Amino acid sequence: MTDLLEKAVAVARVLSPAMQDEIARAMLMLAAEESEPVLLTPDERAAIARSRSAAARGEFATDDEVRAMWAKYDL
Numbered sequence: 001m002t003d004l005l006e007k008a009v010a011v012a013r014v015l016s017p018a019m020q021d022e023i024a025r026a027m028l029m030l031a032a033e034e035s036e037p038v039l040l041t042p043d044e045r046a047a048i049a050r051s052r053s054a055a056a057r058g059e060f061a062t063d064d065e066v067r068a069m070w071a072k073y074d075l
Contacts, residue, residue, distance in 0.1 A: 019073070 001009075012023050040048070054060075061069075 015073070 012020055015023070
């Protein structure tokens, strides 16, 4: 295991079990040689469409909003 991966795992260890599972799922998907496409729910598709529309209008999170999100997860 590389030093960087060791560091990432160490950081993940202090996160909630739910966050650890999300990270584990992402790692497994990235490491898979072949993986199935992710099927999105209608709600997820709608959220992506709203995000794309907001981005097209130039509406992005403020620096304070981004800091608040990072703080929420102690990052």
